[in-house]
Amino acid sequence: MAAKIHGRLGSADLSATTNTSIYSVPSGRKATCSINICNRNASSITVRVAHIAGAIGSLANGDYIEYGSTIPANGSLERTGITMTATHTLMAYASSGSVSVLVHGVEEDV
Numbered sequence: 001m002a003a004k005i006h007g008r009l010g011s012a013d014l015s016a017t018t019n020t021s022i023y024s025v026p027s028g029r030k031a032t033c034s035i036n037i038c039n040r041n042a043s044s045i046t047v048r049v050a051h052i053a054g055a056i057g058s059l060a061n062g063d064y065i066e067y068g069s070t071i072p073a074n075g076s077l078e079r080t081g082i083t084m085t086a087t088h089t090l091m092a093y094a095s096s097g098s099v100s101v102l103v104h105g106v107e108e109d110v
Contacts, residue, residue, distance in 0.1 A: 003109050009033055010103040014094045019048075021056045023103040024089040033105025034080040035090055039071040040098040046070055048093040051082060056091050063091075071099075086110065 009031065010023030025031050039045050049066040052059055071077050082090070082105075092101045 005107040006105075008102065008104050009107055010090070012092070012101045014092060014097065014099040014101060016097045017093070017095065019050075019056060019059065019091050019093050020101070022090045022092050022101050024055070025084045025086050025107065027086050028110055029086055029107050030110050031084045031105055031107040033082050033084065033090070033103050033107075034078060035082065035092070036076060036078045036102045036104075037071060037092060037094070038076045038100040038102075039074060039094075040100060041096055042073050043096075044070050044072050045099060046095045047077065047099070048091075049079060050091040051084065052089045052091055054087055054089065056089055059091065 012020050046068050050063040052063045
């Protein structure tokens with residue numbers, strides 16, 4: 001039977017206007033996960049989320065699953081059901097700091 005990890009897979013407190021790797025699937029593993037982005041600001045922000053087939057340096061326009069999406073003051077955005085294979089990475093970007101990102105789900109052996 002495959003070894004599984006359930007729950008929190010990665011998190012970050014984003015720096016403004018910086019592509020940040022939130023979670024990368026280890027070799028020999030696969031994952032099904034959700035990403036939640038929480039805007040802790042008193043004003044709206046815009047965010048980007050990418051599912052990259054590799055490391056963050058491999059980012060291409062076709063990797064984005066959110067781009068320029070607005071999160072209202074003290075609001076959040078969630079994407080669910082993201083399936084990933086070994087070495088894939090979830091990346092997040094925000095127009096401002098004070099933004100929390102959490103990836104949770106199931107990671108298991110291939």
